[in-house]
Amino acid sequence: MKSKGKSAILFFLSILLIGFLAYSGVYGVTIGDYRLKPFSEVINKGLDLQGGVSILEEIQGDKVDKETLDKTVELLSMRVNKMGVSETVVTKEGQKRIRIEVPGKFDAKEVVDGVAKTGELKFVGPDKSVILTGKDVKKATAYYDQDGKATIGLELNDAGTKKFADATQKFMGQVISITMDDQVLTAPSVGAHITDGKAVINGSKTIEEAKREANIINSGALPVTVKNVESKVVGASLGANALPLSILAGEVGIGIVLLFMLLYYRIPGLLADIALILFVYIVLATFANINATLTLSGIAAFLLTVGMAVDANVLIFERIKEELKSGKSVKSSIDTGFNRALSSIIDSNTTTIISGIILYSLGSGTVKGFALTLIIGVVISMFTAIVVTRFLVKLAANMGWLNNKWAIGTFGVHDYRKGVV
Structure with missing residues (x-):
C-alpha cells in the first residue's frame, strides 16, 4: 500500500509538471515579475515563414581555398547581423558562393550594399x-x-x-x-x-x-572581392499562409497519433501520449535555447520525429504484449519488454542520426535545417521513450492500473491477472 501511494503521488506530480510545461509553451506563464514566453514568441522563424531578403554572393577569382571562404563567411555574418536580425543565416554554397538570408528585411539593396563594402x-x-x-x-x-x-x-x-x-x-x-x-x-x-x-x-x-x-x-577586411549574382525578396504573404497551415498540419498529425495510441494501447497509450507531449515541449525548448531558426523544412523534420517517437513506444508495447502472452507478470513483462526493445530502438535511431549528420555536413540552407531538427528530435525521442514512458508505465503498474486486458489493450492475450506480483 505504501508503494502504491508513493507511486500515485509521483505519477500525479509528473502529470502536473508536464501539463504546466505544455501550457507555458503554448500560452506563456507570468510568475511575479518573471514571464515564461510562449514558443511562438521565442523561436526564430526562417525566411520562408516570415519573408525577407535572400541574396547570393560569389567570390571573384579562380582559386578560392577553404580558409579564405570561411573568413569571408565569418565577416559577412558580422555585417548582416549588425542589421539587428538575429535569425540571419549565412551559409556556403559550393566552392565560391555564399547564401545570405535576412528574415524580416525587404530592402534587397540595403542588404547587398551592407555586405559589399570593404570593411575596416x-x-x-x-x-x-x-x-x-x-x-x-x-x-x-x-x-x-x-x-x-x-x-x-x-x-x-x-x-x-x-x-x-x-x-x-x-x-x-x-x-x-x-x-x-x-x-x-x-x-x-x-x-x-x-x-x-x-x-x-x-x-x-x-x-x-x-x-x-x-x-x-x-x-582586416574582406580577403576577397564578392559580387552579388542573385537577390530576391520573399513576400511576407508566403509565411503568413505557410505558418498557419504548417501549424494546422502539425496539430492534426500529432492529434491523430495521440488518438491512435490511446485507442489501441489504452492506458499505456495514454502514458505514451503524455510522454509525447513532453517530447514536443523539449524539442521546441531546445530550438529556443540554441537560437535555431525554424523553417518549413524544419517543421517537416519535426513532424517526422514525432512519428519516430511513437514508433519507439509501439516497439516497447508490442514487446510487453509478447511477454504477457508467455505468462509473465505485468511488472516482469514491462521490464523485459523495455529491455528487449532497447537494442532495436537504439539501432534504428542511431542510423537516422548518422544520416542527419551527413545531411548537415554536406547540405546547405534548408537541408541543414531539416537535418538539425531531425537530429535533435531523434535524440530527444529516445530519451522520452526509454526514460519517461518507462517511468510512467512502471508507476501505473505499481498503482494497479495495468491489471486487466482492457487496460493494457492486449487484444487476444490470455488472462494474466493470476501472474501479477
Missing part, C-alpha cells in the same frame, strides 16, 4: 581615438597558453609596434577595443607596456572563438 579593422582607445588599423597588424594566431586557456597572439609591423607602444603606455589598465565595421570584436585590458610589437589577448571562451577572432584580425 580598428584598435580603439578608451578616448575613442583610433590606435591601429588592419594595415598595422602583421599576424594574429590562436593557441592554448600554458594554463590551457584559449589565447590570441598578436604580432604588429614596425609602424604598428611604435603606435601600440605609445598606446599601451598611455592607456595602462584601461580597455582597448578591437572593432570590425565599428562592431566590437573583443575588448581586452592593457596589462603591460608592450614595446616589441607582440601582444597577447586573453578572454576567449574556446579555441574556436579565438580562431574566429584571429581570422578576422588577420583579414
